[in-house]
Amino acid sequence: xxxxxxxxxxxxxxxxxxxxxxSEAVNFFIYDTIKIFLLLIVIIFIISIIxxxxxxxxxRSMLSHEKKYIGNILAALLGIITPFCSCSAVPLxxxxxxxxxPLGVTFSFLVSSxxxxxxxxxxxxxxxxxxxxxxxxxxxxAIAILSGIIIGKLRVEHLLMEIVxxxxxxxxxxxxxxxxxxxxxxxxxxTLEILNKVWPYxxxxxxxxxxxxxxxxxxxxxxxAGADKWYAVIFATLIGIPLYSNAxxxxxxxxxxxxxxxxxxxxxxxxxxxxxxxxxxxxILKTVMRTKLIVIFASVVGAGIIFTGYLFNFIIK
Amino acid sequence: xxIEILGxxxxxxxxxxxxxxxxxxxxxxxxxxxxxxxxxxxxxxGVMTTPALSIDGKVVAAGRIPSKDEIKKWISGDKPxxxxxxCGSGCCS
Numbered sequence: 053x054x055x056x057x058x059x060x061x062x063x064x065x066x067x068x069x070x071x072x073x074x075s076e077a078v079n080f081f082i083y084d085t086i087k088i089f090l091l092l093i094v095i096i097f098i099i100s101i102i103x104x105x106x107x108x109x110x111x112r113s114m115l116s117h118e119k120k121y122i123g124n125i126l127a128a129l130l131g132i133i134t135p136f137c138s139c140s141a142v143p144l145x146x147x148x149x150x151x152x153x154p155l156g157v158t159f160s161f162l163v164s165s166x167x168x169x170x171x172x173x174x175x176x177x178x179x180x181x182x183x184x185x186x187x188x189x190x191x192x193x194a195i196a197i198l199s200g201i202i203i204g205k206l207r208v209e210h211l212l213m214e215i216v217x218x219x220x221x222x223x224x225x226x227x228x229x230x231x232x233x234x235x236x237x238x239x240x241x242x243t244l245e246i247l248n249k250v251w252p253y254x255x256x257x258x259x260x261x262x263x264x265x266x267x268x269x270x271x272x273x274x275x276x277a278g279a280d281k282w283y284a285v286i287f288a289t290l291i292g293i294p295l296y297s298n299a300x301x302x303x304x305x306x307x308x309x310x311x312x313x314x315x316x317x318x319x320x321x322x323x324x325x326x327x328x329x330x331x332x333x334x335x336i337l338k339t340v341m342r343t344k345l346i347v348i349f350a351s352v353v354g355a356g357i358i359f360t361g362y363l364f365n366f367i368i369k
Numbered sequence: 370x371x372i373e374i375l376g377x378x379x380x381x382x383x384x385x386x387x388x389x390x391x392x393x394x395x396x397x398x399x400x401x402x403x404x405x406x407x408x409x410x411x412x413x414x415g416v417m418t419t420p421a422l423s424i425d426g427k428v429v430a431a432g433r434i435p436s437k438d439e440i441k442k443w444i445s446g447d448k449p450x451x452x453x454x455x456c457g458s459g460c461c462s
Contacts, residue, residue, distance in 0.1 A: 108417045108432070139379030140418045140432065142408055147417035218409065241436065339408065 054090075058083040073267070081262035088178040088254055089247075095177075096170050096246050100239035103133045104230055108144060115161070116152045120204060123157040128196035131164025132189070135242075138333040145340050149216050156204020163353055164196035167328035171250060176323070179261075179307050180316070187364065188320055195324070195356035202352050211345035261307035284318045285361035289354060292325025302326050316368045321361030328353055370400040370444065375411045375421035375428075382406075382420040385434050389422070392440045400444070 058079060062068050068075035111130045118126055141162070148158040168189055177185040230238070278284070295302065302323065310319045334346050341349075372389055376382025386404065393400045405411055405423075414423060418432030422440070429435075429443045 109415070112417065137379070137381070137418075139377060139381065142377070143411055143417045143419060146408065146412055150412070215409070238433070242433070 054083060054086060058086070077262045077267075081258055084178065084258045084261065085255065088174065088258065089251075091174045091178050092171070092247060092250070092254075093243055095174050096243045097239050099133055099170050100242045101235055103135075104235040104238050106130065106133055108134060108147070111161075112148055112151050112153060115148065115157055118157065120154060120156065121201065123154060124160040124197045124200040124204070127153075127157045127160040127200065128164040128193045131161045131196060132168045132193075134161075134165045135169065136166035138330065138336055141333055141336050142339050145337070146216060149212070154204060155209060155212075156200040156202075158200075159203045159349065160196045160200025162349075163199050163328055164193060166330075166333075167196065167324055168192045169327060171246065172323060172327055175306065180310070184316065184320075188323070191320070191360045191364075192324065192328075195328075195353060195360065199349075199352045199356055203349065206348065208345050208348065211342045211348075213340050213342065216340055257305075257307050261311060264308050264311055278313055278315055284315065285321050285358055285365065288314075288318045288322040289325040289358050289361065292322045293329045293350075293354075294331050295326050315365045317361040317363065317365030320364055321357050324357045324360065325354070328357070370398065371403065371425055372400050372444070373403045373405050373423040375405045375414055375416055375423060375431075376419040377406055377408060377411070379419065381434055385420045385422065388434065388437060389440060392437050392444070395437075396441060396444060398444065 062075060062079045062082065063070050066078070068078060111134065114130070115123055115127055145158060145162065148161065149155060173185055173189065176188050306319055306323060309322070310316065329350055334350065337346055337349075372393070374382060374386045374389060376385070386402070389402055393402065405414070411419065411421070414421065414428050416428060416431045420434065421431035422429050422435065422443075424443050430439070435443075
């Protein structure tokens, strides 16, 4: 639908020669940029509308009633629609645990919320198609559910700081009544806010992708990070941890890496590590838990991410 | 009038503080603008996502930066309806 329109624009209106490397790069750039922006607007808008029905306060009251396993699954699913800002990590954590949400369930939420975010989703959908995007979501959910269950089983309550147990029982849920007009207004504002934040990264990413598409050999990175290199996944995950960004920042990297021969599983691991594990978040979490628990948390999630990377490098050839 | 910004000092909380100050100046009203940045105090407002905004002790927004128009509306007295327990399934039992 979009393709003929872009072809028309590039070859007819701009009068560029079809088949030439430069015109193909321009075509690729315009097509991908429009596609990703359209996807961003539609998907973020829809997710924001859903979210307006599910504020964290409501999620908390749902989760404090759920038992293990079901609670973990629900927490991971609800994490998808909740945007995550590391500033809110501590109040969310305290709010959940103090309200009686089991620790493991809280962790499932804490993993899924940043890992499966709408920008990562749109990016994968736009660049690699719906199959890869669904693989990302499903494996992200699996990692969140399992990490939460494992942490819950480890009985690590003694590794929480005293602050977590202060003032227990004084919880009052806060929620606002919203009309449809408010919801649409909220979704519009949020979508614009995200677009405003990510557009330079998208242009840069797609631009880099378009340039590389034409001018850098396709297997340039394969000899360092192809599917047959056993260390690639671990390496990608480790690099992803200090690279803290809201998925948007890694767009240039991700599109370029895969294009030039980095295996898909390795790319997925990298994306997951960037979004789900971040150093600033670990620092912030020190207010509520001991370093040992943060290390356990990072290791369990990290192991899940690495496993996923190998699994998909093995499956997707 | 007492306006408080709830947040642990993230960039968005600073942005909100700026916006509230501007709005108050534009409206030409007298208001005390304060900051609540201790995590336990923030939790006592029933807020889990920051930045949040409280006017005369009543939280009007949480987890987002509201628009200036909204802030003006709230300051003029049109507070959003909120319940301490309108979550339906007996969450506060």
